[in-house]
Amino acid sequence: MNEPIPVIREVDRGTAKLLPDVDRERAWLLTVDGAPQSYVDLDDPAHLEFEYVRRLAHVVDCAAGDGAPLTVLHLGGGAFTLPRYVATTRPGSAQSVVEADAALLALVERELPIPAGAGITAHTADARRFLETAPDRSVDILIADVFGGSRIPAHLTSVEYAREAARVLRTDGIYAANLADGAPFAFLRSQLANFATVFEELALIAEPPVLRGRRFGNAVLVASRRPLDTASLARRTASDAFPARVEHGASLRRFTGNAAPVRDSGAVPSPRPPDGAFSVD
Numbered sequence: 001m002n003e004p005i006p007v008i009r010e011v012d013r014g015t016a017k018l019l020p021d022v023d024r025e026r027a028w029l030l031t032v033d034g035a036p037q038s039y040v041d042l043d044d045p046a047h048l049e050f051e052y053v054r055r056l057a058h059v060v061d062c063a064a065g066d067g068a069p070l071t072v073l074h075l076g077g078g079a080f081t082l083p084r085y086v087a088t089t090r091p092g093s094a095q096s097v098v099e100a101d102a103a104l105l106a107l108v109e110r111e112l113p114i115p116a117g118a119g120i121t122a123h124t125a126d127a128r129r130f131l132e133t134a135p136d137r138s139v140d141i142l143i144a145d146v147f148g149g150s151r152i153p154a155h156l157t158s159v160e161y162a163r164e165a166a167r168v169l170r171t172d173g174i175y176a177a178n179l180a181d182g183a184p185f186a187f188l189r190s191q192l193a194n195f196a197t198v199f200e201e202l203a204l205i206a207e208p209p210v211l212r213g214r215r216f217g218n219a220v221l222v223a224s225r226r227p228l229d230t231a232s233l234a235r236r237t238a239s240d241a242f243p244a245r246v247e248h249g250a251s252l253r254r255f256t257g258n259a260a261p262v263r264d265s266g267a268v269p270s271p272r273p274p275d276g277a278f279s280v281d
Contacts, residue, residue, distance in 0.1 A: 013032065013100075029049075038050075040081050040112055057085055059220070060082070067089070072096075076147070095120045099122065099123070109122070127156060137168070137170045140172075157187070157262060159262060172226045176221070181270065189257060199225055200225055203233065216271075234246040
């Protein structure tokens with residue numbers, strides 16, 4: 001059998017590389033301009049290599065009974081890691097994936113094709129614009145993992161964006177987003193303030209060294225109008241290879257402090273990671 005070789009292509013927003021995993025026969029790492037975007041094992045879509053992706057998957061796992069199909073909107077496509085996971089663990093789910101980079105989407109569809117009948121529909125569009133045209137109360141879960149390179153675009157960091165997310169979710173729906181920040185957490189706290197204006201329940205999942213400000217890293221924000229199963233989330237995240245904490249209630253309010261919501265007019269991208277924080281090549 002021929003050894004898989006890296007695939008390098010120019011896409012709309014940089015240079016994409018698909019790098020084979022030497023330890024897993026049909027597994028690939030996708031990077032764009034050196035920043036890791038996705039990891040996919042075509043033979044085992046339930047294998048999740050990135051810790052933050054596992055945490056997003058824990059949110060999905062806790063959202064409904066085992067195997068129950070869900071309607072899911074993914075803002076940010078990458079290599080479709082989470083859509084493949086949901087299709088495998090919750091057959092019959094209806095999923096829409098929004099990816100702004102048409103060339104990247106074409107590359108993934110060609111090199112890492114989605115199985116027929118998976119219930120996954122891809123859309124080439126800006127995430128905010130697509131969200132603004134989505135019907136009211138049309139999805140069970142909205143997952144946001146949108147990065148322009150290594151930063152979240154400004155138009156996805158405002159309270160107006162949070163209101164659009166709330167509008168599209170069903171009454172008991174759940175929003176989950178991959179964010180990135182480091183001390184003093186001005187960006188992360190502003191995002192919590194944004195979503196606190198439209199959702200009654202919030203939680204934040206991150207590794208203790210990140211929450212203590214010792215290093216820059218990922219944090220998963222979870223929001224809903226109904227009580228979140230934070231006990232189940234905490235059990236799952238604590239058992240991961242890199243354990244994380246689930247902050248909610250009073251501790252999360254203390255973390256947010258007096259941060260104010262950010263409107264479109266003052267929105268900025270997420271902070272630039274320190275050199276080497278996420279880069280792999």
